[in-house]
Amino acid sequence: MTHDTPPFWETTPLEQMSREQWESLCDGCGRCCLHKLREEDTDEVLFTDVACRLLDTDTCLCTDYANRQRRVQDCISLTAEMVAEIDWLPPTCGYILVRDGEPLPWWHPLVSGTRETVHEAGISVSGRVISERKAGMLEDHVIDWPGEAPRGAFCRKRPRRR
Template identity: 90%
Template sequence: MTDETPPFWETTPLEQMSTTQWESLCDGCGRCCLHKLREDETDEVLFTDVACRLLDTTSCLCTDYEHRQRRVQDCISLTPEMLADIDWLPPTCGYVLVRDGEPLPWWHPLVSGTRDTVHEAGVSVSGRVISERKAGMLEDHVVDWPGEAPRDAFCRTRPPRR
């Protein structure tokens, strides 16, 4: 019998997490930093491959996280209360998975111990997006993949290399 304590994300309600715990649920994929459009007639979310100007499109980190909301007017600070109403987070999002009582996958930094695995698993936007400074019309950049989970994304253990 093992005497392992379950990880905090399996035992602590989202609303009771410390700031450090809450922030660590972010897997660093960068998908939430992509521009989205909302279809007027259907209210459907349309994903684009256009990144916020502050997103480093290789590392998927915000280049000015501390001041992002001053610099980007529509940037939000995600809270547990907001999770019930937001419909544009990717299905692989750590916040969504924990909210729904699902396990974090092998590539999540809290499980793997490194931020590199989110890129290795093909979950991040690294190398797949363009900055808003270069994109032009958002309507020309509508794509499906940010709202979808890559193959093997929900595996609990690293799948064998193909």
């Protein structure tokens, strides 16, 4: 009789994950790489469709991940402590889901086995954002979708194709 071992993200607290485990929780959606504004009066986070200059807006990968914090002054390297407090990560974020004890959905690369499913499921920013180098005023780019989950985003199984 064989027993399936649960995946690490279901058994290992965020603060105890190895660097490799931690990095693999990132689904590669690129939503955290979008500029955000904070409303002064209400403290509300306003999302924009303006991406960091290092984000490849098609693949949603950082073009200089190893040096990103040196090249982009306000680039944040997430930690478990930060994830406990941050209010601007998308609800589909693997770090948020694991933090809250929720399962990873079918499109997450750790579940699907491929980074392409995050694009297929409509979770990623691919093709929907503009680089900060071309955007102009951030206030002209405020949108809602980066802070929302697309319909079916939390399905455990891949939806059937019609």
